[in-house]
Amino acid sequence: xxxxxxxHGSVTSVPGFRASGVTAGFKRSGAPDFAMIFxxxxxxxxxxxxxxxxxxAPVQICRxxxxxxxxxxxxxxxxxxxxxxxGKSGLADAERTCxxxxxxxxxxxxxxxxSSTGRIGVPMPMDTIANGIDLAVAALSPNGGETAALAIMTxxxxxxxxxxxxxxxxxxxxxxxxxxxAGMINPEMKVxxxxxxxxxxxxxxxxxxxxxxxxxxxxxxxxxxxTVDGDMSTNDTFVIMANGRSGVxxxxxxxxxxxxxxxMLEVARRLAREMVMDGEGxxxxxxxxxxxxxxxxxARLCAxxxxxxxxxxxxxxxxxxxxxxVVAALGYSGAKFDPDKADIFYDSIPVVKNGxxxxxxxxxxxxxxxxxxxxxxxDLHDGDAEYWVWTCDVSYEYVKINADYHT
Amino acid sequence: xxxxxxxHGSVTSVPGFRASGVTAGFKRSGAPDFAMIFxxxxxxxxxxxxxxxxxxAPVQICRxxxxxxxxxxxxxxxxxxxxxxxGKSGLADAERTCxxxxxxxxxxxxxxxxSSTGRIGVPMPMDTIANGIDLAVAALSPNGGETAALAIMTxxxxxxxxxxxxxxxxxxxxxxxxxxxAGMINPEMKVxxxxxxxxxxxxxxxxxxxxxxxxxxxxxxxxxxxTVDGDMSTNDTFVIMANGRSGVxxxxxxxxxxxxxxxMLEVARRLAREMVMDGEGxxxxxxxxxxxxxxxxxARLCAxxxxxxxxxxxxxxxxxxxxxxVVAALGYSGAKFDPDKADIFYDSIPVVKNGxxxxxxxxxxxxxxxxxxxxxxxDLHDGDAEYWVWTCDVSYEYVKINADYHT
Numbered sequence: 001x002x003x004x005x006x007x008h009g010s011v012t013s014v015p016g017f018r019a020s021g022v023t024a025g026f027k028r029s030g031a032p033d034f035a036m037i038f039x040x041x042x043x044x045x046x047x048x049x050x051x052x053x054x055x056x057a058p059v060q061i062c063r064x065x066x067x068x069x070x071x072x073x074x075x076x077x078x079x080x081x082x083x084x085x086x087g088k089s090g091l092a093d094a095e096r097t098c099x100x101x102x103x104x105x106x107x108x109x110x111x112x113x114x115s116s117t118g119r120i121g122v123p124m125p126m127d128t129i130a131n132g133i134d135l136a137v138a139a140l141s142p143n144g145g146e147t148a149a150l151a152i153m154t155x156x157x158x159x160x161x162x163x164x165x166x167x168x169x170x171x172x173x174x175x176x177x178x179x180x181x182a183g184m185i186n187p188e189m190k191v192x193x194x195x196x197x198x199x200x201x202x203x204x205x206x207x208x209x210x211x212x213x214x215x216x217x218x219x220x221x222x223x224x225x226x227t228v229d230g231d232m233s234t235n236d237t238f239v240i241m242a243n244g245r246s247g248v249x250x251x252x253x254x255x256x257x258x259x260x261x262x263x264m265l266e267v268a269r270r271l272a273r274e275m276v277m278d279g280e281g282x283x284x285x286x287x288x289x290x291x292x293x294x295x296x297x298x299a300r301l302c303a304x305x306x307x308x309x310x311x312x313x314x315x316x317x318x319x320x321x322x323x324x325x326v327v328a329a330l331g332y333s334g335a336k337f338d339p340d341k342a343d344i345f346y347d348s349i350p351v352v353k354n355g356x357x358x359x360x361x362x363x364x365x366x367x368x369x370x371x372x373x374x375x376x377x378x379d380l381h382d383g384d385a386e387y388w389v390w391t392c393d394v395s396y397e398y399v400k401i402n403a404d405y406h407t
Numbered sequence: 408x409x410x411x412x413x414x415h416g417s418v419t420s421v422p423g424f425r426a427s428g429v430t431a432g433f434k435r436s437g438a439p440d441f442a443m444i445f446x447x448x449x450x451x452x453x454x455x456x457x458x459x460x461x462x463x464a465p466v467q468i469c470r471x472x473x474x475x476x477x478x479x480x481x482x483x484x485x486x487x488x489x490x491x492x493x494g495k496s497g498l499a500d501a502e503r504t505c506x507x508x509x510x511x512x513x514x515x516x517x518x519x520x521x522s523s524t525g526r527i528g529v530p531m532p533m534d535t536i537a538n539g540i541d542l543a544v545a546a547l548s549p550n551g552g553e554t555a556a557l558a559i560m561t562x563x564x565x566x567x568x569x570x571x572x573x574x575x576x577x578x579x580x581x582x583x584x585x586x587x588x589a590g591m592i593n594p595e596m597k598v599x600x601x602x603x604x605x606x607x608x609x610x611x612x613x614x615x616x617x618x619x620x621x622x623x624x625x626x627x628x629x630x631x632x633x634t635v636d637g638d639m640s641t642n643d644t645f646v647i648m649a650n651g652r653s654g655v656x657x658x659x660x661x662x663x664x665x666x667x668x669x670x671m672l673e674v675a676r677r678l679a680r681e682m683v684m685d686g687e688g689x690x691x692x693x694x695x696x697x698x699x700x701x702x703x704x705x706a707r708l709c710a711x712x713x714x715x716x717x718x719x720x721x722x723x724x725x726x727x728x729x730x731x732x733v734v735a736a737l738g739y740s741g742a743k744f745d746p747d748k749a750d751i752f753y754d755s756i757p758v759v760k761n762g763x764x765x766x767x768x769x770x771x772x773x774x775x776x777x778x779x780x781x782x783x784x785x786d787l788h789d790g791d792a793e794y795w796v797w798t799c800d801v802s803y804e805y806v807k808i809n810a811d812y813h814t
Binding site for chain 1: 528734761
């Protein structure tokens with residue numbers, strides 16, 4: 001594909017977008033905890049959100065925007081408080097957040113998207129929000145993307161911000177994005193549906209329906225294929241804002257739309273990968289790939305069972321090739337396949353042949369699983385369907401982070 | 408119920424059963440690793456086994472016994488090697504194990520049950536098996552039950568062995584049992600279906616069909632409701648042997664059968680509870696109880712999502728009341744319910760009311776979750792169905808045990 005990564009890319013690599021990241025006061029550490037993205041022009045948009053039945057107040061607001069707002073201008077994002085399970089007052093708080101931002105920016109409240117991440121069930125400190133909005137508006141800058149990415153971090157060890165450019169119809173268009181992990185990661189986002197947050201900006205012009213359609217497929221091929229801990233969040237949010245500034249309009253079914261969607265997938269996969277690499281306490285990045293399954297549903301059941309198996313994840317942490325745990329997870333996955341035909345590989349090294357030991361020496365297998373990154377491939381010899389998932393290990397550090405998490 | 412726990416109870420508390428536990432040589436540590444139970448008379452029996460599609464060779468043998476053998480006399484159990492994913496040669500090894508035991512005991516091979524637990528995918532060292540059989544036959548004793556329970560341990564920190572007596576029709580009958588955990592525990596056993604192993608002995612007389620029927624219900628009310636790590640084993644086995652020696656015959660549908668089944672459930676629950684208490688690295692025993700769900704299936708989805716949530720389990724380890732993680736797990740469980748009606752209690756302390764913070768102080772909640780044992784109750788206010796699960800926390804020790812497990 002004809003694209004180029006932008007050095008120090010961010011949501012503000014896209015012409016017409018400004019952003020900021022400030023310390024509003026949510027985090028005890030004093031680290032940046034409030035971000036804003038602002039589009040100089042009305043931006044078409046689409047969103048995909050958590051399928052958790054306890055959807056946080058800001059998610060409820062965003063869903064409403066997707067249904068009712070033809071375009072948006074702004075997104076405000078705080079870390080340190082999820083505004084989830086906060087009832088009607090939480091919803092009112094999220095509305096008031098949009099209203100204040102709107103007033104300060106001279107736009108309408110229904111042109112504002114809002115996202116939150118952090119502790120669940122704690123009322124939103126509205127003074128801190130007000131402080132954040134005022135500071136963020138004042139700090140908006142065409143170079144603010146990287147700071148914004150810093151401000152949305154929770155347990156992430158590093159900010160996740162990228163941008164790429166590609167040519168469509170002789171013109172250059174840009175896609176910028178930022179995201180955060182790094183726990184409660186097992187998104188299953190449905191369109192008008194991680195606590196992953198991902199904001200994409202672009203200067204193509206596209207209508208909301210097309211953006212939504214592309215977003216659904218992109219989420220299915222990226223964020224919905226990652227897991228850190230198997231826990232889905234109340235706040236997962238994936239948003240794209242398109243301001244049309246490049247003069248390139250993309251239409252459903254066109255080669256331009258296909259090219260743009262491919263670029264969007266590239267951005268989303270890169271960020272999804274970074275999210276797993278930076279998963280809480282993670283020391284290993286593991287691709288679980290199932291091939292030749294009878295159906296994609298069977299392949300997915302197998303991939304997700306292995307990717308979420310606590311025994312597999314702790315074995316990986318220990319650099320233990322223990323393939324019995326992989327086999328056990330496949331066996332309880334609920335997928336239909338013939339165990340006697342299953343082959344397993346670690347990278348390209350045969351581990352299991354026809355459901356039994358392939359005879360590779362332990363030392364060779366240890367060589368693979370000691371790496372920072374490797375692939376567990378399972379060939380079911382049962383059909384043509386396939387599926388893959390990105391996952392990480394479970395370490396002492398994971399337990400430490402989560403046994404003692406108070407923002 | 409009219410029963411009495413037997414002090415130092417075991418499978419040999421039941422008249423007519425002998426047992427032994429010996430060091431065959433599977434474990435590097437030199438700890439006992441081979442157990443035998445022998446019934447002086449032909450015993451009716453039933454078994455429930457893992458629903459993992461990679462069922463270990465000994466499980467396959469036991470299933471065949473359930474189908475074809477009218478009665479059994481003996482069970483041989485080794486720890487340190489699972490004989491799973493060992494293909495045709497593994498199956499032949501399991502057959503040869505039965506054959507050797509049969510020859511030494513002067514019985515038929517199809518009167519021998521076999522179970523294995525330990526590392527998956529390693530060929531069974533048949534010399535060690537032969538050694539185990541010879542030693543175990545020589546050591547068979549009417550007082551051998553407790554030693555047998557020692558010999559089936561893997562990562563368990565203590566043996567799990569009980570017996571009770573109850574009166575049925577004026578006569579005393581006895582139920583003895585032994586089991587082992589302590590990882591790869593999330594059994595879902597189907598009748599003629601953990602690496603939990605549980606062997607029950609009794610001196611009632613009952614036909615295999617009735618024993619099987621009772622076992623199905625007992626497993627559903629005990630072992631199938633526990634989880635340590637959410638990983639189901641290739642080797643889970645639950646067996647009952649009934650030698651009839653008490654002279655009490657129980658018939659399907661009789662009050663005697665009901666009394667016996669209740670006692671069986673009591674034994675199974677006590678052992679299931681001990682298994683979770685002794686779960687790998689566990690420092691907390693947590694009952695997750697869902698009430699007033701629309702259907703039992705919804706209640707079960709909710710209970711299992713919370714019980715298997717890595718974020719809930721690490722929070723419990725940390726003594727962190729973090730109810731947001733409970734709520735998130737309920738929300739992604741797939742169960743149908745109205746989040747705005749859900750109430751949550753830690754023991755009897757209100758935590759969540761109508762889907763939001765119940766206003767209890769953090770200190771009070773910490774008081775509950777700091778305990779060795781507590782209950783997370785969720786009232787969905789949505790119907791009359793309920794379900795409960797026993798689970799434990801995930802600790803540094805859990806990671807340690809499983810990052811570095813070689814028997």
